[in-house]
Amino acid sequence: MPQKERWGHPYPDTRDWSIYNERLVRRGEFYLSLDFLAQWDDLLARMNAGKRGRPFQYPEPFIAWMACIHVFLQMPYRQMEGFVRKLATFIPGFTVADYTTLFRRIQRLDLSLTVTPELLAGDVIIAADSTGIKVTNRGEWLREKWRVRRGWIKLHAMIDVETNQVLGLEVTDESVQDDRMFVPLLDQVPQHCGEEHPVFRVLGDGAYDRNELFNALEQRKILAGIKTRVDAATHSTGSPYRAECVRDRNRLGGYRLWAWITTYGMRWKIEGNFSSIKRIFGEGVRATSREGMFCEIRMKVNAYNVLMAMVA
Template identity: 40%
Template sequence: MNKSKNGRPYRYPETFIQFCGLTYSFLHLPYRQLEGFLQASSGFVPGLRSADYTTLWQRNSNLELNIPIPDNDVVVAVASTCMKVTSRGDWMREKHGVERKGWIKVHVAVDVETRRPIAFEITDERTTDQEMVEPLLDDVKVKDALMDGAYDKEDAFKFMKGKGVEMPGIKIRKNAIVKAGTQRAEKQRKELGSLKDMRLKNAFEDFKSLCDKTKPARFLDF
């Protein structure tokens, strides 16, 4: 764990920090309470040493997340959601004149069959959805892709065609101008549209619910 590391070596292995990160997220424990939780647990687990809250924060903030990519071709749902950088409400802004800190934007690709996330990227609110299609799906074997109208851009269709998906399930915008010779493809998309929209929403619902429940009071600044 200290290979190629500059400065003071780590005292706690990566697996221990991962355990602390899961405890922090799912039990909603601030870092000081997490330190106390580990101290109490050390009496029941031989060899368990509690880390101080500063170490927990620093290591957890730099924890690398390795999401396994499926080996087989999958149907993916791609979507994004925005979350506030802080959990303070509108009352704070109204009474104290605090400017809004902006939003973070979470872009996610989810396996429709298993509903497991297979890739995600975090950007600021100015990044468009279609910009993130290639970073999300570049290493994924895609059989089909379900996306809403925000991805109805030429670059997204070109990328999906390069992945071998001739007619991805991208919802066509109402004001889109369809080129000659593509009416049949448009009709097929409309026929599948309702079903694909529902599968997209269902696949993304679980991930968004998890993000809303585990987002800390203060998130990353961009």
């Protein structure tokens, strides 16, 4: 069957390619963003003020930058020491950090989400979903031959569909269902948006079609853009708000018009986010311990948020 008959007319590409190309080029500037060098001494003085024991030798922004290098370039810690050693030959007074120090300091970094609320719209529309992250690079043939199954990690997230910033993040193993992480993610979003950027609507697929999730949205006065089942009850079975949403969908004549009014089609933005994170940082993790894997994923998402703020 010809592609036109199946999918209709192709989506018109109206993007400004000069702006789009410039945003991609600016991403490369992030690798050598050495703004912290000008404040090196001041930062260390503040960190060591009143500190007991051995003083810090490297400021926190430098460690955060090295963590980004670690996840962006997928560089092992010993290679990172060589990277800094060579960089020091071009920058007078730059102190070389050994790989042990880098490992310990990076593991102790504050991994809470880095969000730029100034870029958010007045009424924020967020999308919720999850994706799997591989914990090993072993091929399918080896897994099939030796019956070795290590599972995967699940990355649960809520994003702003306008700026693509991740506003809520939870990392679990594969056994945790998506709906169980919905409320914890929703609780994180106002902390990063602030009072000036209230959440207007939440978009989610059928995995979030649960009474308690609709009730949580109603309590927070947030509109639901969650896809309900085709045969969902129109009377209250534990959530009057869900029943109201189902009646509204039926009143509109079904899914197509409901999706247009609720902007449900924007939910694809979170799928694009997951794809971008995996293409930039890889589909798996290099860490071997459970805690290390979770930390590595949080570092990647934080670096992605910083990247989105740079190209906004």
